[in-house]
Amino acid sequence: MFDSLSDRLGGVFDRLRGRGALTEADVRGAMREVRIALLEADVALPVARAFVDKVTEEAVGQNVLRSVTPGQQVVKIVNDALVEMLGSDSADLNLDVTPPAVTMMVGLQGSGKTTTTTKLSRLVKKRGKKVLMASLDVNRPAAQEQLAVLGTQIEVATLPIVAGQQPVDIARRAMQSAKLQGFDVVMLDTAGRLHVDQALMDEMKAVADISKPDEILLVVDSLTGQDAVNVATNFSQQVPLTGVVLTRMDGDARGGAALSMRAV
Ligand SMILES: Nc1nc2c(ncn2[C@@H]2O[C@H](COP(=O)(O)OP(=O)(O)OP(=O)(O)O)[C@@H](O)[C@H]2O)c(=O)[nH]1
Ligand SMILES: [Mg+2]
Numbered sequence: 001m002f003d004s005l006s007d008r009l010g011g012v013f014d015r016l017r018g019r020g021a022l023t024e025a026d027v028r029g030a031m032r033e034v035r036i037a038l039l040e041a042d043v044a045l046p047v048a049r050a051f052v053d054k055v056t057e058e059a060v061g062q063n064v065l066r067s068v069t070p071g072q073q074v075v076k077i078v079n080d081a082l083v084e085m086l087g088s089d090s091a092d093l094n095l096d097v098t099p100p101a102v103t104m105m106v107g108l109q110g111s112g113k114t115t116t117t118t119k120l121s122r123l124v125k126k127r128g129k130k131v132l133m134a135s136l137d138v139n140r141p142a143a144q145e146q147l148a149v150l151g152t153q154i155e156v157a158t159l160p161i162v163a164g165q166q167p168v169d170i171a172r173r174a175m176q177s178a179k180l181q182g183f184d185v186v187m188l189d190t191a192g193r194l195h196v197d198q199a200l201m202d203e204m205k206a207v208a209d210i211s212k213p214d215e216i217l218l219v220v221d222s223l224t225g226q227d228a229v230n231v232a233t234n235f236s237q238q239v240p241l242t243g244v245v246l247t248r249m250d251g252d253a254r255g256g257a258a259l260s261m262r263a264v
Contacts, residue, residue, distance in 0.1 A: 008037035009082075013075045022070040024060045031056045034078060044229040055081045093120065094214050094242070095129065100178040100186045102211050105245075106204055106235060107219035109192030112247030114143070116219050117189040118150045125156055129184040134159035134174035136167040136207060137191035147189055157183070167191070171207045188213070196234040208239050215242045222246040 012033045019026070031052050038048040058064070058081075059074045067073055095101040103120065105113040114135070121131045133151050135158070137143035144161045151158035159174050171188060178186045188211060193200040208216065218241050220228045235241060 005037060005041040016071040016074050019071050022065055027059050027074055028056060051081065051085060095185060097214050099184045102186045102213040103215040103217060104188040104190065104208060104211060104213040105217055105219055106190050107192055108231060109194050111192060111219045111221045113192060113219045114147055114189050116245050116247060117187050118154060121156045121187050122154045124185050131156050131185045131187060132159060132174065132178050132183040133187045134170060135189045136170050137189065138167060139191045167203055168206045168210055171210045175211055196231065201238045204239055216240060217243045217245050219245045219247060222248050
C-alpha cells in the first residue's frame with residue numbers, strides 16, 4: 001500500500017545521500033519534495049505540513065549539517081519521524097475487564113463495521129471467549145439479518161431480533177442478555193450514515209451511555225483518503241474513541257489515510 005510513497009521518498013533520499021556537504025537550502029528543497037510525496041499519497045494537508053515542519057527543524061540543525069554524513073543523517077531523521085507517525089503498535093482489544101467486555105463499532109455507511117464486527121468476534125471466539133454480537137442498525141433493511149447470517153457462519157451467537165425495537169433498547173437488551181447468559185464479550189454493530197450527522201451522533205452517544213463500552217472503534221474505509229481525518233475528528237469529538245480500524249487495506253489506497261490517522 002505504501003509502495004508509491006516509498007518510491008518517491010526513496011528517490012529523495014538517494015539524492016540526499018549522494019551528496020557530500022549539504023546546505024540548509026538543500027535540506028529545505030528535499031523537504032518540499034517529501035511534502036509533495038506525502039500529499040500525493042493522500043496524507044491530509046495539515047498532517048503533511050506539521051510533519052515536514054518538525055522534520056525540517058531537526059534536519060537543518062547545525063550538528064546535522066556539519067556532520068561527516070549529513071545526507072545520511074537527514075534521511076534517518078525523516079525515517080524515524082515516519083516510523084513514529086505510523087506507530088509500531090497494533091493495539092489489542094481490551095477484554096481484561098469484569099465481563100462482559102463491550103466493544104462498540106462506529107463509522108460511516110459502508111465503512112466495514114459489520115464485517116469488522118464479525119472478524120473481531122471470530123478472533124475473540126478463538127481465544128476461548130463467549131461472544132454475543134448485536135446489530136443496532138435499524139435503518140438499513142435486513143442489516144440485523146445480515147449480522148445473524150454472519151453469526152451462524154462463524155458460529156457466534158447474535159442477539160435475537162425484535163422487530164421495531166430502537167437502538168438504545170437493543171443495546172440495553174444486549175447487555176441484559178450478556179449478563180444473564182454469561183457472555184464474556186459483547187460486540188455492538190451500529191448503523192452508519194452517509195455523512196456525519198447529529199442524529200447519528202446522538203444515537204451513538206445514547207448507546208454508549210447504556211452499554212458503557214470498554215472499546216469504541218471507529219471503522220474507516222482506507223480508500224476515504226484525506227477525508228478520513230475529518231471523519232475521525234468528528235467522531236472523536238462526540239464519543240471517546242479507543243481505536244481506529246482501517247478497512248480495505250487490501251485495495252489500492254495510497255496509504256495517506258493510515259498515516260494521517262496516526263497523527264490525529
Ligand atoms: N475488500 C474489502 N472489502 C471489505 C472490507 N471490509 C468490508 N468490506 C466490504 O465492504 C462492504 C460493506 O461492508 P459492511 O461491513 O457491510 O459495512 P458497514 O459499515 O457495516 O455498512 P453499513 O452497515 O451499511 O453502514 C461489504 O461488501 C464488505 O464485504 C475489507 O477490509 N476489504
Ligand atoms: Mg453494517
